[in-house]
Amino acid sequence: MATAPPLVDGTTVFSAESYFATQPPPTSLQLDVENVSGFIKRHAASGRNVVLVTSGGTTVPLELNVVRFLDNFSAGTRGATSAEYFLKSGYAVIFMHRQFSLQPFSRHYSHSTNPFLDFLEIEPPTSSATASAGAQIRIQPESHAELLSVLSAYKDVHAQGLLHTLTFVTVNDYLWLLRAISQEMGVLGRRGMYYLAAAVSDFFLPRQKMSEHKIQSGKGSLHIEMDQVPKVLKPMVEEWAREGYIVSFKLETDLNLLIPKARQALERYGHQVVIGNDLHHRKYRVVLGKKGGAEYTETWIETSPTAHTEIEEEIIRELMWRHQKWIEKGVVKS
Amino acid sequence: MATAPPLVDGTTVFSAESYFATQPPPTSLQLDVENVSGFIKRHAASGRNVVLVTSGGTTVPLELNVVRFLDNFSAGTRGATSAEYFLKSGYAVIFMHRQFSLQPFSRHYSHSTNPFLDFLEIEPPTSSATASAGAQIRIQPESHAELLSVLSAYKDVHAQGLLHTLTFVTVNDYLWLLRAISQEMGVLGRRGMYYLAAAVSDFFLPRQKMSEHKIQSGKGSLHIEMDQVPKVLKPMVEEWAREGYIVSFKLETDLNLLIPKARQALERYGHQVVIGNDLHHRKYRVVLGKKGGAEYTETWIETSPTAHTEIEEEIIRELMWRHQKWIEKGVVKS
Numbered sequence: 001m002a003t004a005p006p007l008v009d010g011t012t013v014f015s016a017e018s019y020f021a022t023q024p025p026p027t028s029l030q031l032d033v034e035n036v037s038g039f040i041k042r043h044a045a046s047g048r049n050v051v052l053v054t055s056g057g058t059t060v061p062l063e064l065n066v067v068r069f070l071d072n073f074s075a076g077t078r079g080a081t082s083a084e085y086f087l088k089s090g091y092a093v094i095f096m097h098r099q100f101s102l103q104p105f106s107r108h109y110s111h112s113t114n115p116f117l118d119f120l121e122i123e124p125p126t127s128s129a130t131a132s133a134g135a136q137i138r139i140q141p142e143s144h145a146e147l148l149s150v151l152s153a154y155k156d157v158h159a160q161g162l163l164h165t166l167t168f169v170t171v172n173d174y175l176w177l178l179r180a181i182s183q184e185m186g187v188l189g190r191r192g193m194y195y196l197a198a199a200v201s202d203f204f205l206p207r208q209k210m211s212e213h214k215i216q217s218g219k220g221s222l223h224i225e226m227d228q229v230p231k232v233l234k235p236m237v238e239e240w241a242r243e244g245y246i247v248s249f250k251l252e253t254d255l256n257l258l259i260p261k262a263r264q265a266l267e268r269y270g271h272q273v274v275i276g277n278d279l280h281h282r283k284y285r286v287v288l289g290k291k292g293g294a295e296y297t298e299t300w301i302e303t304s305p306t307a308h309t310e311i312e313e314e315i316i317r318e319l320m321w322r323h324q325k326w327i328e329k330g331v332v333k334s
Numbered sequence: 335m336a337t338a339p340p341l342v343d344g345t346t347v348f349s350a351e352s353y354f355a356t357q358p359p360p361t362s363l364q365l366d367v368e369n370v371s372g373f374i375k376r377h378a379a380s381g382r383n384v385v386l387v388t389s390g391g392t393t394v395p396l397e398l399n400v401v402r403f404l405d406n407f408s409a410g411t412r413g414a415t416s417a418e419y420f421l422k423s424g425y426a427v428i429f430m431h432r433q434f435s436l437q438p439f440s441r442h443y444s445h446s447t448n449p450f451l452d453f454l455e456i457e458p459p460t461s462s463a464t465a466s467a468g469a470q471i472r473i474q475p476e477s478h479a480e481l482l483s484v485l486s487a488y489k490d491v492h493a494q495g496l497l498h499t500l501t502f503v504t505v506n507d508y509l510w511l512l513r514a515i516s517q518e519m520g521v522l523g524r525r526g527m528y529y530l531a532a533a534v535s536d537f538f539l540p541r542q543k544m545s546e547h548k549i550q551s552g553k554g555s556l557h558i559e560m561d562q563v564p565k566v567l568k569p570m571v572e573e574w575a576r577e578g579y580i581v582s583f584k585l586e587t588d589l590n591l592l593i594p595k596a597r598q599a600l601e602r603y604g605h606q607v608v609i610g611n612d613l614h615h616r617k618y619r620v621v622l623g624k625k626g627g628a629e630y631t632e633t634w635i636e637t638s639p640t641a642h643t644e645i646e647e648e649i650i651r652e653l654m655w656r657h658q659k660w661i662e663k664g665v666v667k668s
Contacts, residue, residue: 065587
């Protein structure tokens with residue numbers, strides 16, 4: 001039997017409050033917030049629903065001059081795909097993603113699996129040695145229809161100003177951005193949704209414990225001890241985004257833990273939906289856990305691995321409907 | 335003062351031999367080796383020089399069903415750029431890179447900094463709602479010349495079969511691939527060059543110590559203890575690639591450590607060149623350390639941050655010249 005790296009007690013326990021009081025904000029925070037604020041106000045004024053989609057993994061640097069870091073597995077597929085379906089459904093999207101992770105639209109043309117250079121042709125065929133001003137680049141006929149569809153949607157979204165993109169790298173960048181954007185989104189009231197698909201580290205190395213330079217090898221093994229990242233869903237629900245519709249994700253590799261963990265998260269933080277997925281079936285099967293009053297309900301969404309549909313289309317359809325009910329409930333109450 | 339995470343002694347010390355005897359090979363190894371073997375033999379027969387370029391960072395998974403991993407900072411810029419200049423100089427290139435890191439040619443069109451969707455136009459302009467079969471995609475006139483140049487070089491290289499690409503993710507994938515490819519390259523004799531630009535982890539978690547499932551948070555801090563990755567330059571020089579021209583890289587953040595570390599590596603492993611670079615100036619300044627007999631020489635290569643040249647062009651020009659002398663020396667000797 002493999003044994004887990006031991007978990008030990010005894011290090012500092014950070015609350016959200018003590019975290020932000022002791023860890024420095026990213027240098028770009030103020031500028032990022034100014035930019036996103038304009039985007040939010042414009043859509044709040046027009047009565048459009050706005051969703052914050054977080055996507056990709058966060059890093060935990062081990063050194064101030066960072067060479068090594070802990071990371072969480074995520075290419076950003078769930079977030080990038082979901083953002084596209086939110087846009088198709090009329091939402092304005094704040095896409096807050098890990099630098100270099102997948103993005104809506106361009107995700108269809110990953111440099112590794114579907115490189116765009118492969119569907120470009122030179123006409124007349126030419127070699128680099130004889131490349132002349134007369135040669136023209138054209139799209140391979142068999143790739144034209146799909147690219148036209150992706151490109152048209154991309155151009156529409158940008159022409160209408162419906163997509164605002166921000167990037168993070170470290171878990172510290174992520175936490176500061178999440179808090180600031182949630183607070184800015186307050187003006188949206190119930191029209192704001194939070195779709196927290198990023199794979200956020202549970203552990204971090206406080207600034208005060210970081211090594212300035214690259215950790216030197218050659219002196220034996222590496223020993224790292226990390227503190228827990230504070231759970232920010234609680235302050236999100238209670239302070240940062242009181243009226244928002246908050247959807248969190250739970251990824252597990254052990255299917256037996258998925259349902260109890262998802263349920264536990266809802267009970268602990270009091271937000272609206274937890275989407276549970278297991279690592280090996282996350283593209284075809286998720287479970288939506290929802291708590292209404294004392295009642296807990298689960299909805300399974302499944303697609304066939306051989307079908308051409310993307311499960312995110314189903315997830316977003318279900319969430320839009322629930323979000324709409326949430327908005328209407330707020331209107332009736334007030 | 336920040337303090338470094340402590341380094342402790344006392345865990346297993348792996349030699350290259352005990353590493354490969356205890357850590358399992360990646361499942362794709364055999365197929366990867368068969369494919370690269372054909373590429374090498376073809377170019378060996380035609381008398382062309384072949385370089386193995388390694389690029390990007392390696393991961394160290396903390397779990398068998400991997401959610402978390404340690405990583406080394408690297409977008410793969412050095413390796414991808416260098417590979418392009420080796421190709422321009424007539425080398426056949428085996429490009430062994432971290433999955434999703436930058437690649438030659440497509441590196442010019444990163445989805446984040448220069449997205450290719452931005453230089454495509456729809457003609458006549460259309461919205462997705464009215465997209466018709468008649469609309470055509472064309473390249474923005476102002477982007478045409480550069481894309482034509484990149485695309486022509488890309489098509490030439492592929493038409494001539496000069497580039498062979500393999501991917502790795504973990505440090506274990508990397509080590510097994512490096513050994514196997516080095517051994518296959520033996521048929522090239524002195525015509526084989528090894529340009530080891532990948533950022534390889536110094537530490538790893540042996541399979542036998544890995545947790546099967548995602549490490550659970552909520553039980554305190556995270557404690558990780560890792561063993562040292564064996565130094566493989568020594569067996570490369572002495573066994574795997576005896577006649578090869580081997581270039582290794584040394585990245586430091588502390589400039590004071592750079593020269594002594596580079597020199598120490600050459601003395602310890604007995605290969606041909608160490609390229610030293612510091613994290614913050616690596617795009618504009620490197621130092622080539624070389625040992626000939628008892629003599630150690632250093633050559634600094636610098637470019638201006640404002641110039642339009644890439645430093646890799648200078649590095650590869652210098653190395654080609656030295657490699658050529660190395661080849662000739664072998665011919666004279668035998």
